[in-house]
Amino acid sequence: MAKAKTILLADDDPHDVALTLRALSSYKMANQVVVAEDGVKALDYLLLRDSFADREPGNPALVLLDRKMPRLDGIEVLREIRLNNALKHLAVVMLTSSREDKDILESYNLGINAYVVKPVDFHAFVEAVQNIAQFWLLLNETP
Amino acid sequence: MDPLVILIADDNPTNLKLLRVLLEAEGYVIRAANDGVEALEILKRERVEAVVTDLLMPKLDGFRLCYEILHDAALQTIPIIVYTGTFTSSTDQKLCHELGADKFLRKPASAETLLANIREVTSVGWSKTPIRSEHLDEVGVIKEYNERLVAKLEENFIELEEKHVALKQANDSLSMLTRELDQRVMERTAQLEAANKELEAFSYSIAHDLRAPLRHILGYSAILAESVAGRLDPEQLQQLRNIQNATERMGCLIDELLAFSQSGRVELVKKTLSLHKLMEEAREELKPDLVLRQVDWEIGVLPEINGDEAMLKQVCLNLLSNAVKYTRKRDQAKIIVGGRRKGSEVECFVSDNGAGFDMRYVNKLFGVFQRLHSSVEFEGTGIGLANVRRIIERHGGRTWAEGKVGVGATVFFTLPSIT
Numbered sequence: 430m431a432k433a434k435t436i437l438l439a440d441d442d443p444h445d446v447a448l449t450l451r452a453l454s455s456y457k458m459a460n461q462v463v464v465a466e467d468g469v470k471a472l473d474y475l476l477l478r479d480s481f482a483d484r485e486p487g488n489p490a491l492v493l494l495d496r497k498m499p500r501l502d503g504i505e506v507l508r509e510i511r512l513n514n515a516l517k518h519l520a521v522v523m524l525t526s527s528r529e530d531k532d533i534l535e536s537y538n539l540g541i542n543a544y545v546v547k548p549v550d551f552h553a554f555v556e557a558v559q560n561i562a563q564f565w566l567l568l569n570e571t572p
Numbered sequence: 573m574d575p576l577v578i579l580i581a582d583d584n585p586t587n588l589k590l591l592r593v594l595l596e597a598e599g600y601v602i603r604a605a606n607d608g609v610e611a612l613e614i615l616k617r618e619r620v621e622a623v624v625t626d627l628l629m630p631k632l633d634g635f636r637l638c639y640e641i642l643h644d645a646a647l648q649t650i651p652i653i654v655y656t657g658t659f660t661s662s663t664d665q666k667l668c669h670e671l672g673a674d675k676f677l678r679k680p681a682s683a684e685t686l687l688a689n690i691r692e693v694t695s696v697g698w699s700k701t702p703i704r705s706e707h708l709d710e711v712g713v714i715k716e717y718n719e720r721l722v723a724k725l726e727e728n729f730i731e732l733e734e735k736h737v738a739l740k741q742a743n744d745s746l747s748m749l750t751r752e753l754d755q756r757v758m759e760r761t762a763q764l765e766a767a768n769k770e771l772e773a774f775s776y777s778i779a780h781d782l783r784a785p786l787r788h789i790l791g792y793s794a795i796l797a798e799s800v801a802g803r804l805d806p807e808q809l810q811q812l813r814n815i816q817n818a819t820e821r822m823g824c825l826i827d828e829l830l831a832f833s834q835s836g837r838v839e840l841v842k843k844t845l846s847l848h849k850l851m852e853e854a855r856e857e858l859k860p861d862l863v864l865r866q867v868d869w870e871i872g873v874l875p876e877i878n879g880d881e882a883m884l885k886q887v888c889l890n891l892l893s894n895a896v897k898y899t900r901k902r903d904q905a906k907i908i909v910g911g912r913r914k915g916s917e918v919e920c921f922v923s924d925n926g927a928g929f930d931m932r933y934v935n936k937l938f939g940v941f942q943r944l945h946s947s948v949e950f951e952g953t954g955i956g957l958a959n960v961r962r963i964i965e966r967h968g969g970r971t972w973a974e975g976k977v978g979v980g981a982t983v984f985f986t987l988p989s990i991t
Contacts, residue, residue, distance in 0.1 A: 551794035
């Protein structure tokens with residue numbers, strides 16, 4: 430039996446979260462999606478701090494990061510993840526509105542696994558999210 | 573009669589030459605000296621009818637020459653014409669006469685004056701007014717001479733000082749103006765950089781923040797459409813569809829506006845390019861849109877130009893895409909691309925046999941978001957040609973167009989030639 434894999438979704442926009450969850454829900458695998466409203470919450474989850482101190486330990490199979498979030502943004506979360514020995518091999522995908530070259534470059538410089546611009550068209554968006562989940566959860570191997 | 577020998581003394585070779593030419597033309601024989609010492613040597617060995625001497629000369633000046641001649645019994649009777657440009661005051665003149673000069677001429681004197689004076693002093697009846705050397709107040713004369721020299725030096729010195737002060741003032745104000753200019757340039761540059769940064773932040777904001785709600789509208793309306801599809805009547809379904817279409821259109825506008833602002837901001841990276849190759853590449857990219865269509869392409873030989881590859885590729889794409897779009901209603905669309913060198917420019921065009929446009933509104937063609945056709949007939953945002961114009965102008969070229977409704981349209985652009 431395939432172990433239930435967790436996806437950490439860090440995004441401050443409730444609508445984006447709702448749409449992403451909807452896209453993931455039509456994906457036929459019993460995955461748990463944890464939502465963090467900003468970068469601090471995302472790190473709280475990953476480092477088992479504060480409100481997540483009592484959660485079941487274990488890394489998520491995939492981290493979906495939005496770029497722009499209050500308190501700590503996607504780039505800063507990525508930086509923290511890559512600096513932490515327990516977290517540095519996490520599959521992190523930037524899922525964001527910005528197509529600016531400098532954002533893409535910055536993300537790759539910090540070791541992002543993939544950078545995907547959220548399609549404006551809903552069906553394209555659903556397809557993109559499902560592709561990402563499918564690849565990183567099913568196809569990709571992690572240490 | 574034997575020609576008369578005239579001695580001319582001047583340290584300026586040009587002056588000597590002028591006098592020589594003038595006097596030799598009159599039949600005089602000339603002996604030339606560059607200073608007072610040479611003059612005396614000539615006088616000692618030759619008989620001379622008259623002396624024409626400058627005053628300011630090295631080694632032995634004109635004053636002292638006159639003095640020496642005066643004190644030499646053999647030379648005392650020779651008439652002396654002083655011809656000077658430096659020591660020209662009446663005091664100088666008085667001193668010269670005291671030292672035995674007979675005539676005092678100021679430079680520049682006319683040929684007539686010079687010749688008249690020489691003729692006078694060499695004429696048969698003329699004789700020198702003798703100044704008996706023993707009556708000469710030696711001390712007084714020497715004192716006078718020294719004073720004249722010092723006075724002249726002082727005069728020169730004062731003049732130099734004044735010029736120096738004026739020059740320094742001019743320099744100072746020039747420095748000040750330059751500094752002010754530099755300051756203003758720096759301020760202006762800082763202002764422009766700040767404005768540019770603001771624009772970049774603005775564009776970034778558009779990209780990021782406007783797209784999100786757009787996405788949400790499309791997302792929820794898609795979800796809604798799916799869940800209520802069966803329960804809506806055709807009109808209601810259409811209204812929902814209209815919401816989605818309008819939102820998609822807004823997405824396009826945002827993308828194009830962003831691209832347009834980038835085309836104005838991003839730095840051009842120029843290199844030699846084959847316009848022909850860019851057009852061919854653009855045509856390739858449009859192939860998928862032409863699957864069901866008959867288009868007769870004619871891309872002629874195009875000159876090489878210097879420019880930013882990405883931007884000019886965009887120009888080609890925009891122009892060809894327009895041609896393709898507006899010929900959509902033709903059974904046999906024809907698109908011609910051509911270019912030629914014209915003086916210091918390269919002039920190119922893209923011509924189609926499509927819907928064309930009314931020349932009365934040609935001025936609107938290149939405006940941002942300006943359209944001459946309804947978006948029902950031909951979709952589009954109306955920014956393509958504005959983009960083309962912006963890019964071409966950034967390269968130093970011009971754009972214009974000609975068209976006829978129902979016949980077709982041609983868009984022209986120029987680029988500077990590679991020299």
